Amino acid sequence: MKLDEALAERFICPKCAFKGAEVKRFAATGTGLSRLFDIEHNVFIAASCKNCGYTEIYNPEILEGKDNLGTVLDLLFG
Numbered sequence: 001m002k003l004d005e006a007l008a009e010r011f012i013c014p015k016c017a018f019k020g021a022e023v024k025r026f027a028a029t030g031t032g033l034s035r036l037f038d039i040e041h042n043v044f045i046a047a048s049c050k051n052c053g054y055t056e057i058y059n060p061e062i063l064e065g066k067d068n069l070g071t072v073l074d075l076l077f078g
């Protein structure tokens, strides 16, 4: 399962306990130090609660490197 879809489906809002999120990837570009690094290493994934808009940011590089992504999501969202 793709990380984006898995997160969208499994996300449970820590604020209102609503299930399901709007998932977007974005590049943290900018000035200063971040320009020295490869842009691929500055991509983050944001999961926003569809009910209250609370947003959590994850590093997809870390989550996609797991072969037990399902287990990690279990830990995060139960």
Ligand SMILES: [Zn+2]
Pocket (backbone or CB within 6 Å): 013, 014, 015, 016, 017, 018, 049, 050, 051, 052, 053, 054
């Ligand atoms: Zn919420």
